[in-house]
Amino acid sequence: MVNDKKHKKKSGAKSGNPTSALLTENEPKMAVREHVENEEKYTRGKDIDYKASCEEKDYSIKGRQLKNKIRKQEEVARDAAQAAARAEMLLTEESGYLEAEGIEKTYNYRQDQLVQELDLNTASKVFSLDLPEFGPYAVDYTRNGRHLLIGGRKGHLAAFDWQSGRLHFETHVKETLRDVTWLHNETMLAAAQKKYVFIYDHTGLEVHRMKNHIAVNKMEFLPFHYLLATVGGAGYLKYHDTSTGNLVSEIRTKLGACNTMTQNPWNAVIHLGHTNGTVTMYSPTMHTPLVKMLCHKGAVQAVAVEKGGHYMATSGLDGQLKVWDIRNYGVLQEYYTPAPATSLSISQKGLLAVGWNTHVTVWKDAFLTKQTTPYMNHLQAGSAISDVNFCPYEDVLGVGHHKGMSSIVVPGAGEANFDSMEANPYQTKKQRQESEVHSLLNKLQPDMIVLDPTEIGKVNRTTKAEMQKRQREDAAEKEGQQDGAETKDRKRMRGRNSALKRYMRKKDRKNVVDQDKMDAMDKLAQYGKEDARKDPSFTTLDIF
Template structure:
C-alpha cells in the first residue's frame, strides 16, 4: 500500500510539472526578437518618423551581455522605448498645424515689412497681439513669459513689478517696491515669481504677497529657473552662482566662479547646465555638482553682454561689447558663424523654431536659419525711436516677440517663431485651474535630482558596447604601462644643480648670446676632461701630476680661446 501511494504521488507531481514545461516552451525566445518582428512590419514612412523619437540602443548593447536577467531587462527597456517612439510617430499625424513664415514676392525683402503692414493682413485676434505699454517712469524693463506662454511678468529697474494675462488683457497683480529691481523670473507656474531686488531675492505669489526672502542671494544680477529640478539659480555682482531648491527651501550649491561681475546668464534646456558670460570675454558652463566649470570657452575679446541657447541644446549665441555676434556649436565647442552688430547687443533670445532675436540700441533684428547656415540679411527688423532695448523674449507656442525697453514694454508679431503644436503634458496654454494643480503635483513627484545635471544627461544607464575581451585587454595594457613607469630609474647626473647650469636655465632656450656660448663651451670642456679621466682610470693609467709650469700653459690656452 505504501508503494502504491508513493507511485500515485509521483504521478501527480509529474502531472503538475507538465503544464509548466509547456508554458516555458510557449514563451518567446527574447523580447528583442519580438520588437524586431514588429519593426519589420512597419512602412518606410513610419520608420522615418520613428527615427526622430528613438533615444535608446538597447538591442545592440543587449546582445553582448552574458547575464540573461540583464539581457531581458535591457530588451524590455528597449521595447518600451520603441513603443513610445511609435506612439509619438503615430500621434504626429494628428498635428495639423504648421509654422508659417513671411514670404516676399519679386524684389521685396521680408526685413522691410513693418508691423503696421503686417497688421493690415491679420485677423482681429492676432492684431491685438501688437501693443505697447508706455511706462517711462520706472524703466528700463525686464520681462519673462510662463512656460505655456499665457502670462507675462515685467519688472522695472526702479521698482515697478506687474503680472497679467496678456492675451485676455487681465491684470494679475501690481507692486511698487520702491527699490531697484534688476531681474524677474517666473517659477514653476503663474502662481509664484521671483524678483532680484536691491539686496536680496524675494518670492511673491500671484496676488503680490511676499512669501519668502532669500537673504543668501545678495546683490543678484540675473535669475533663472530650472522647471524639471525646481531650482532657482542666481548670479551676483561678485560672481557667486547659487542654486536654491524652491520645493524644499534648501540651498543646494554655492559656487564662486572667480571671474568677477556677471551680467549674462542662461540655461541649456537640454541638460539644465548654466551658461555664464563674464567680463573677460569667456563663457563658462556650470553644474551644481562641481566647484569648477565644466567647460570654459573664450568667446569674445571684450565683456560678454548677452547669451542664449536653443531648445535642442546644440547651438549657443553670444554677443559681446566688441560688436560681434557669434554662433557656437556646443557639441564640439567651436564657433560656426559670426555676425556684426552696429551697436553691442544688449539681449538675445532663440525661439522654439530657432529664430534668433537680437536687441541693440533702438533696434530689434530677427534672423531665420542663422544657427545652421550663414545668412546675408535678417528675416525681420523692427525699429523704435527713443526706446532703447533692454530685454527681448519670444512667447512660447505663439508667433509673438515681447521686449522691454527704457519707456515700457512692447509686443510684435513674428510669423513662424512659435511651436504650432503643443504638448499638453508639458505645457498647456489652455489649461484650467484643476489641470494646473494636477500638473504641479505630477511635476513634484517626477522632480529630477540636482545630482543628475551634467553635460551628457543620457550617460547614466548607458551600457558599454565594447566586447568584454577588448575591455580586459585595454585594462591589462594600462596596468602594464603603469608598472613599467614605476620601475623607471631616473638617471641623475652629477653637477645637475650647479651654478653654471642654473645660469643656463635662467636664459631662454630660443635666445642665443655670447655669454651663453661661453658657458656652453666651458661645460663641454669639463665634460671632455671627465671622460678622459674616466678612460684613464679604466685602463689603469695613472694621472700625471701637474708640473710647476702647467698653470702658465693653461692660462695661455685660455687667452688664446678668448681671442
C-alpha cells in the same frame, strides 16, 4: 528519477517541441509588429540585444527576470513611438514665415503694416506699454506662453495674462529691481531686488525673502529640477531648491561680477558670460567650470542657447555676434553689429532675436548658413533695448526697453502644435494643480545635471576581463616608464640666495654651532656637492 527528468527535458528540446524549446531558451515569442510611417522619428535609439550570448557579443544579460523586464520596457517604448507617429495626423497647425515677392525684402515690413494683414486674434498680440518713469524693463514668459511678467529697474513689478488682458497684480517695491523670472508656474515668481531675492505669489504677496542671495543681477529657473540659479556682483553662482527651501550649491566663479546668464534647455547647464570675454558652463555638483570658452575680446554682453542644446549665440563689447556649435565648441558664424548687442533670444523654431541700441533684428537660419540680410527688423524709436524674449507657442517677441515694454509679431517663431502633457496654454485650475503635483513627483536631482544627459542610465558594455586587461596594461606601462625613463636633474639655485647659503650665513652671524648645523655639515660631507645634485631624494628640507 531526477536524471530521467533531465534527460526527458533535454530530449524534448532536441525533438523540435516548441514548448520545450521555449522553456530552454527562457524567452517568450514576440508578436510581429507592423511598421508605422515616421516611427523612426520617435524611437529612442537601438534596442538592446538581450538574446545575445557571450560568444556573439562582448556582453550578455543573464537571468530570466532581467530579460523579461528589458523586453517589456522595449515594448512600451515601441508602442509609445508608434502612437506618437500615428498622432501626427492630428497636428493640423503649420508654422509659416514671411515671404516677399519680387525685389521686396521681409525686413522692410513694419508692425503697423503687418497688423493690417493679420487676423483679429493675432493683431491683438501687437501692443505697447508706455512706462517711461520706471524703465528699463526685464521681460519673462511662463513655459506655456500664457502669462507675462515685467519688472522695471526703478521698482515697478507687474504680472498678467497678456492674451486675455487680465491683470494678476501690479506693485512698486520702492527699490532697485534688477531681474524677474517665473518659477514652476504662474502662481510663483522671483524678483532680484537691491539686496535680496524675494518670492511673490500671483497676488503680489511677498512669500519669502532669500537672504543667501545678495546683490543678484541675473536669475534662471530650472523647471525640471526646481532650482533657482542666481549670479550677482560678488561673482557667486548659487542654486536654491524652491520645493524644499534649501541652498543646494554655492560656487565661486573667481571671475568677478557677472550680469549675463542663461540656461541650456537640453541639459540644464548654466552658461555665464564674464567681463574677460569667456563663457563658462556650470552644474551644481561641480565647483569648477565644466567648460570654459574664450568667446570675445571684450566683456560678454548676452548669451542664448537653442532648445536642442546644439547651438549658442554670444555677443560682446567688441561689437561681434558669434554663433557656436557647443557639441564641439567651435564657432560657426561671426557677425558685426552696429552697436554691441545687449540681449539675445532664440525661438522654438530657431529664429535669433538680437537687441542692440534701439533696434531689434531677427535672423532666420542663422545657425545653418552665413546670413547677409535679416529676416525682420523692428525700431523702438527713442528707447534703448534692454531685454528680448520669445513667447513659447506663439509668434510673439516681447521687447523690454527704457520706456516700457512692447509685443511684436514674428511669423514662424513659435511651435505651432503644443503637447498638453508638457505645457498647456489653455489649462484649467485643476489641470494646473495636477501638473504641479506630477512635476514634483518627477523632480530630478541636482546631480543629474551633466553635459551629456544621454550618458545617464547607459550600460557599461565593457566586460570585466577587458577592464582587468586594461588595468594590467596601464600598470605595466607605468612600470616601464619608471624603469626606462631618465630622471631629470632638478635645477637648484646656486649662489647667495640658496636656502642652504641663507641658513649657513644665519648660523655664522650668530657664531653658534648647534646640533642641527653639525648634522647639516656631516650630510654635505657625506654626499658631496655632485652627489647632492644628482640624488633626487636629497632636498634642502632634509638638511633642516
